[in-house]
Amino acid sequence: MSGSRTAILLLDFQNEFVKKGGKLHNDVADTMEKTGVLENVPKLVDFARKTDAMIIYSPVVMKETGTLTSSVTRRQSTTFHSTEYSKQYGLFTENTWNCEIIHEVEPRNDDIILRDRSDFSAFEGTKLISELRDNNITHFFIVGFLTDVCVYQTSTAAAKLLPEMSTYVIADGCAAKSLDKHEAALENIATKSVNVVSASEAESIISECAASSKQSLLDGSDDWLMIEKIFSAGGVGRTESMDVEILRSLIESMHSDSSILSTLTDSLEASGEKEISRAQMHKILFQRKHRSGFFENFPLIILMSYLPFLYSVSTRIPFIFIALEITQGRGRELWEVGVVLGTYQVSRALGNLIVVMFGGKDPFKRLQILLSCIALFGWSFLALFGRPSETSPFSFTPYLSETDGGGTGSILPLFALFCVGLGETIVILQRSLMMETAKESPSGIMDESLVAQRFSYQYAFVSFGATCAFIVGGWLYTTIGYYSVCDFGIIIQALHLLGALVYLFLARNSKKSLKGDELDGNDLIRSVIYQFQAASVISKYSQDVANGTEHAMSSESQGLSDAAIKAKSDRVLNHSLGEMYRHFFLQKKDDAACMEELLNSIDSTEATGVNASLTSKRPTAMAIGKHKLSKLVLFLVKSKGQGRLTEREFVSFWAPRIYLSIYESSQEAKSVNVIWPYMRAVVATQAIAALCIGIFLSTALLSYTQRFPERCDAATVGLLLGIGEGAGVLVIFAKSYLSGRKYKESTNNLLLGILKAIVARPLNVPSVLFVASLCSMLFSVDNFAVAVTFQMIYSAVNDLAVSLMNELIGTSIPSEKFKYYQGIGQWLRRLGNMVTAILGPIFFGIDERLPFLFFGAIVFVWAVMIWYLMYMHADRIQQSIAYTSSESDEKDEGENKSCIAESVVEPFVPFLVTSSTPWHVLEQRYYSLNKDRLEEELNSLKKASVDISLMEHRIRRIAAALEVEKDQRRALEDRMYARVSTTESEGTNAASNLEEVI
Numbered sequence: 001m002s003g004s005r006t007a008i009l010l011l012d013f014q015n016e017f018v019k020k021g022g023k024l025h026n027d028v029a030d031t032m033e034k035t036g037v038l039e040n041v042p043k044l045v046d047f048a049r050k051t052d053a054m055i056i057y058s059p060v061v062m063k064e065t066g067t068l069t070s071s072v073t074r075r076q077s078t079t080f081h082s083t084e085y086s087k088q089y090g091l092f093t094e095n096t097w098n099c100e101i102i103h104e105v106e107p108r109n110d111d112i113i114l115r116d117r118s119d120f121s122a123f124e125g126t127k128l129i130s131e132l133r134d135n136n137i138t139h140f141f142i143v144g145f146l147t148d149v150c151v152y153q154t155s156t157a158a159a160k161l162l163p164e165m166s167t168y169v170i171a172d173g174c175a176a177k178s179l180d181k182h183e184a185a186l187e188n189i190a191t192k193s194v195n196v197v198s199a200s201e202a203e204s205i206i207s208e209c210a211a212s213s214k215q216s217l218l219d220g221s222d223d224w225l226m227i228e229k230i231f232s233a234g235g236v237g238r239t240e241s242m243d244v245e246i247l248r249s250l251i252e253s254m255h256s257d258s259s260i261l262s263t264l265t266d267s268l269e270a271s272g273e274k275e276i277s278r279a280q281m282h283k284i285l286f287q288r289k290h291r292s293g294f295f296e297n298f299p300l301i302i303l304m305s306y307l308p309f310l311y312s313v314s315t316r317i318p319f320i321f322i323a324l325e326i327t328q329g330r331g332r333e334l335w336e337v338g339v340v341l342g343t344y345q346v347s348r349a350l351g352n353l354i355v356v357m358f359g360g361k362d363p364f365k366r367l368q369i370l371l372s373c374i375a376l377f378g379w380s381f382l383a384l385f386g387r388p389s390e391t392s393p394f395s396f397t398p399y400l401s402e403t404d405g406g407g408t409g410s411i412l413p414l415f416a417l418f419c420v421g422l423g424e425t426i427v428i429l430q431r432s433l434m435m436e437t438a439k440e441s442p443s444g445i446m447d448e449s450l451v452a453q454r455f456s457y458q459y460a461f462v463s464f465g466a467t468c469a470f471i472v473g474g475w476l477y478t479t480i481g482y483y484s485v486c487d488f489g490i491i492i493q494a495l496h497l498l499g500a501l502v503y504l505f506l507a508r509n510s511k512k513s514l515k516g517d518e519l520d521g522n523d524l525i526r527s528v529i530y531q532f533q534a535a536s537v538i539s540k541y542s543q544d545v546a547n548g549t550e551h552a553m554s555s556e557s558q559g560l561s562d563a564a565i566k567a568k569s570d571r572v573l574n575h576s577l578g579e580m581y582r583h584f585f586l587q588k589k590d591d592a593a594c595m596e597e598l599l600n601s602i603d604s605t606e607a608t609g610v611n612a613s614l615t616s617k618r619p620t621a622m623a624i625g626k627h628k629l630s631k632l633v634l635f636l637v638k639s640k641g642q643g644r645l646t647e648r649e650f651v652s653f654w655a656p657r658i659y660l661s662i663y664e665s666s667q668e669a670k671s672v673n674v675i676w677p678y679m680r681a682v683v684a685t686q687a688i689a690a691l692c693i694g695i696f697l698s699t700a701l702l703s704y705t706q707r708f709p710e711r712c713d714a715a716t717v718g719l720l721l722g723i724g725e726g727a728g729v730l731v732i733f734a735k736s737y738l739s740g741r742k743y744k745e746s747t748n749n750l751l752l753g754i755l756k757a758i759v760a761r762p763l764n765v766p767s768v769l770f771v772a773s774l775c776s777m778l779f780s781v782d783n784f785a786v787a788v789t790f791q792m793i794y795s796a797v798n799d800l801a802v803s804l805m806n807e808l809i810g811t812s813i814p815s816e817k818f819k820y821y822q823g824i825g826q827w828l829r830r831l832g833n834m835v836t837a838i839l840g841p842i843f844f845g846i847d848e849r850l851p852f853l854f855f856g857a858i859v860f861v862w863a864v865m866i867w868y869l870m871y872m873h874a875d876r877i878q879q880s881i882a883y884t885s886s887e888s889d890e891k892d893e894g895e896n897k898s899c900i901a902e903s904v905v906e907p908f909v910p911f912l913v914t915s916s917t918p919w920h921v922l923e924q925r926y927y928s929l930n931k932d933r934l935e936e937e938l939n940s941l942k943k944a945s946v947d948i949s950l951m952e953h954r955i956r957r958i959a960a961a962l963e964v965e966k967d968q969r970r971a972l973e974d975r976m977y978a979r980v981s982t983t984e985s986e987g988t989n990a991a992s993n994l995e996e997v998i
Helices: 025-035 037-050 082-086 128-134 147-161 179-189 199-219 223-233 244-253 259-271 278-286 293-316 318-329 334-358 363-384 412-421 426-438 448-479 482-508 523-546 560-568 571-584 591-605 626-637 647-667 677-707 714-739 750-759 764-778 784-812 815-846 850-880 885-898 902-915 919-929 931-938 940-997
Strands: 006-011 054-058 139-145 166-175 195-197
Touching: 006 037, 006 128, 006 147, 006 199, 025 037, 025 166, 025 179, 037 054, 037 139, 037 166, 037 199, 054 128, 128 278, 139 147, 139 199, 147 166, 147 179, 166 179, 166 199, 195 199, 223 278, 293 318, 293 412, 293 426, 293 448, 293 482, 318 334, 318 412, 318 448, 318 482, 318 677, 318 714, 334 363, 334 412, 334 426, 334 677, 334 815, 363 412, 363 426, 363 482, 426 448, 448 482, 448 714, 523 571, 523 591, 523 626, 523 647, 560 571, 560 647, 571 591, 571 647, 591 626, 626 647, 677 714, 677 764, 677 784, 677 815, 677 850, 714 784, 750 764, 750 902, 764 784, 764 850, 784 815, 784 919, 815 850, 850 902, 850 919, 902 919, 919 931
Parallel strands: 006 054, 006 139, 139 166, 166 195
Antiparallel strands: none
């Protein structure tokens, strides 16, 4: 699971230690004052509560005899004097003031209190380890007393029992009987795989974990968060189990056909259990079912290795022989090489477009067979059209071509490569691999780390296929001829088609496709969470409306404007609300009755409670009726104020409020909601970088064979290009390994700092472009060893450049915009390939070195421009952010040293901090400090339109509040009139009785 959850354990925060009058207070008072425990810990606990961290208490509770209340026999420890401790009678006596937890960190309803501790370690005699495991805690913080006793034993036990969890001891959140003992214990703890941090550092880590958890939900990967939302919707505390009947009613109230809900329902019916815990629910929904045996793994083998390998061979073969076939085999001009290869690249781009537009939810089932058949037709046409009679198909015997005796051949048959290019199906294979991985989860939720690992394997086989295509294709063309390569293409594509048919057969007889209209995989998690959250938000909002003017304006949270922009791009949120609208409103005519039914449905399931601070203090008799409330809510939701409520109005009104209720803290400093100007140039760089790889694909074969004819033929060139592709795979794997290592502290060595900045984001992108452009230009040197060297280097860094650009785009562009800009980048990349395919051979006809020098120079100039744009952006960030003193000192030292060679060092100075702090973190700080100005500059039109919409809603909100006040005033008048009438009636009756008495 990628989301991070945190917990804080408070050891012995009781009056006996902390407060004056406690029998042990004097022992720790001096150390407490020096470390600031009583100031730091309450502040940290309050902060942790806001991030939904678990708060756990482990107090010492003794009977009057001085023994622990737990019946478990304690271990004897001479190191920590446990025998002496147990003999201190009258300490922490249960049901006394001394044993109570101090009021500064008083437990709340959802907090966990472990009262059964049997030793100095909080794990002894308690269920602490199960709480940490069941709640998937990844970061565990410990504070309390004594540092050299309970804190030491608990922290070292945590590191030993749960090594996968990060354990922290907060230095200024603990105390011992002396400062020396405190510091000595911390030094000892630091050697036991435990992190010793300050309270401020802990706060920063907790904040990052909270942001990671929210981002995981945004990515659809935090399964534990979904379970927590379900339990919260059922009103179940953090430590309690949920009644199965309550869970069943919650599921029935959902208006979604998600496979999560159907899986859970089926499991509940089969189990017969009356209660279900969080851990049990997680096991039902998310425990991966491992494949066993060859036949269960066979579909994965097909998708990860067999089909990607054959796809790559089929689509890469044309690059190794077409140029020579046109110029030497058919005696045509170089510009015709460009036309044929350009057409081929266009068809590959068109293949991608067909998959995107018509692939649907399962593109393999829709398009894979069709596109494979078209590609097979293309290879068959190339192999059979104009084939000499002396060579039969698949004979693989040498023959004389029609141009061997002079003359020229037609290039028109070669345009059948257009059909081969339509076999560009790697996107289909990637999508199918994701769906196949999702089948291993009971609820169809993908394990993202597993998917990423399988994508790496799939990419490795794609590269291996390219290597084989270049080597085998070049060898076949050189030793046998053109038609043998086409025969090889038929065999490869036929095997590809056969594999696709086998996979379809296996898929049809395996687990059925995921349930959920338009949604599958990890999207289902967010769909369920959004549905539960929608019930909570709608209930709270309607209660605010019913309260009249009490909360007419204060109920609208800050950040709604930003949330409206982001929610508009959240496909899953819009889909979930659309399901709710269609269930309640689509088939009925009276919108007010539909809204009333929706509110009643939420109330009947008790999906949420109203915040006590927002509950109206007015008499219940004055509350407006549910029908009137429904009309007012409907009035507020309808933006046009007339006609029927549309799905668009329903979704656009509730989406930002639901989005904000989940991601509220991420709307502040952590979430960048603008597109930096330099990032548009980075997206366009996809096309520029493609110029270099395109020129190698289209012209390297011609360059090698014509510049070094005595050394190179198609077989040799294929071998060289294949080795280069293999080197590229190794570079990608090396980069992935190195990027997984943590950032280290910044260094005072200027040269080392510059080197680290060059390989870090964002400078690694223009740096790799510089290398690629220089390799392209130096490849034109008329020396075979030099040409081979720089071709190998370029092949090794080409795929790395694409990977780095994708990484930069993914981290510096808002997530809701990533797919859009990444799609544009891929199209631009194909455009660059097409340009070089057409112009490369033409330029080569003018001068053999021209294409490599020309396109290499373009990439070099573009890299300089990208560097400049990044430099300006980084310089603005540096000037805006107030760095810590250590960072400032590092910068000053760098600037002083830069005087030695200012012209060389100056371009790197604003980037030096990226050697220790990730680039996107710096951008987030800059955005948080200048949010209003940046929104105004870069998002002005969208922000203005959203603000106008929100202003219109506020006006309607006030009107609705006044309507409620009017009804409540009338209710009050009716009550007063009824009371007066009753009083008058009672007076009349009393007078009548008096007259009778008289």
